[in-house]
Amino acid sequence: MRLVVATRGSRLSLLQTEELLSRIKAVEPDVQFDIKIVKTTGDLVQDKPLYKIGVKGIFEKEVNMAVLRGEAHFAVHSLKDLPSELAPGLVLAGFSKRAPPYDALVSATGYDLESLPRGAVVGTSSVRRAEFLKAARPDVEVVPLRGNVDTRVKKILEGRYDAAVMAAAGIVRLYGDSPPVKIYPLRPEVMPPPPGQGIVVAVAREDEGWLVDLLDKASDPVAKAEALAEREFLRAVGAGCHTAVGGLARLLPAGSIEFTAGYADGGRARVVKIYGDDPVEVGRRAAALVNAFRR
């Protein structure tokens, strides 16, 4: 059996795709893959913060179109790049093991939140990262920084920024144990990560039952439960990437879910931590708490 897999062409996207494909191979050794690289508007427009381009889920839409048009069997994405609703006919069907979900302070020097100098210049184009950072460290100057993970790392090493806030997952996936920059994870109580960060997913057509089953068999059950909770949270807060909202589910060893969620605005962050047994219910309850902060 040969399957066509649609993905973006960045080095990180290709590594993420390989990771998911090796999980599928483990349950179905006979399968072969053809990788179809889709160039997206997000890849072509590099000079604006993403929220200013004004298309929700800009990275994924054009990749998923290949699946809807029947040009690929499934698409691979970072879950956090997907909008809360997929196009009709598509489902989230496969989940990788989760890489660390945290945002991290990334620098050449090795600053953590405490040792970062007063008035430091910190790069990020994410409204969420900027607002939570300013709440924790009102003295720092937040400046725009976009581009692929390797591009951002290069700019940090060139000394144009004292530090940047980036997903730990992207750096770990790209560089493994010896990245060229130092990374200090930010606790979710200080900076709640975006729903889905660190999870790689496959999007397939709902009507391809055999493929949906195969992808489900290849999935990591912990990541799947956390994804379910965080997707419900995302749907119920209804916030786009122009709002500083974060939410992280962790499946505890005893089987219940711990959910950390927060909202930041005007130099002030509010974060809650709740528990429950049903992922969807916990996600919805966390969203209600965050929505109360936003009024």
Ligand SMILES: NCc1[nH]cc(CCC(=O)O)c1CC(=O)O
């Ligand atoms: N927004 C871009 C993006 N999409 C996925 C990752 C890597 C982290 C992940 O896999 O969740 C990144 C980089 C970043 O946010 O710094």
